[in-house]
Amino acid sequence: MSKRFASFAEFYPYYLAEHAHPASRRLHFIGTWLVLLTAGVAAWLREPWLLLLLPVVGYGFAWAGHFFFEHNRPATFSHPLYSLAGDWVMWKDIMTGKVRI
Numbered sequence: 120m121s122k123r124f125a126s127f128a129e130f131y132p133y134y135l136a137e138h139a140h141p142a143s144r145r146l147h148f149i150g151t152w153l154v155l156l157t158a159g160v161a162a163w164l165r166e167p168w169l170l171l172l173l174p175v176v177g178y179g180f181a182w183a184g185h186f187f188f189e190h191n192r193p194a195t196f197s198h199p200l201y202s203l204a205g206d207w208v209m210w211k212d213i214m215t216g217k218v219r220i
């Protein structure tokens with residue numbers, strides 16, 4: 120049974136704890152950059168079908184971090200919206216130096 124969270128602020132520390140391994144955080148960071156890159160290329164080339172690759176590149180890298188380094192179940196399965204928000208907040212926190220990889 121998954122834990123319930125009253126807010127994203129309550130969820131985010133749990134999210135970070137589920138992403139404690141530096142390699143996992145790096146893979147999430149790379150996947151998020153690839154999502155941005157893929158979306159940019161899709162817009163630049165005016166090829167909307169490329170947007171179908173967004174979950175593949177984003178979740179592919181992230182889930183590899185969970186399966187090979189964290190050895191836990193991605194929060195996407197139990198908290199999809201909070202998890203998606205967590206990916207972006209962690210990316211921002213890595214970019215600003217608040218979270219280390």
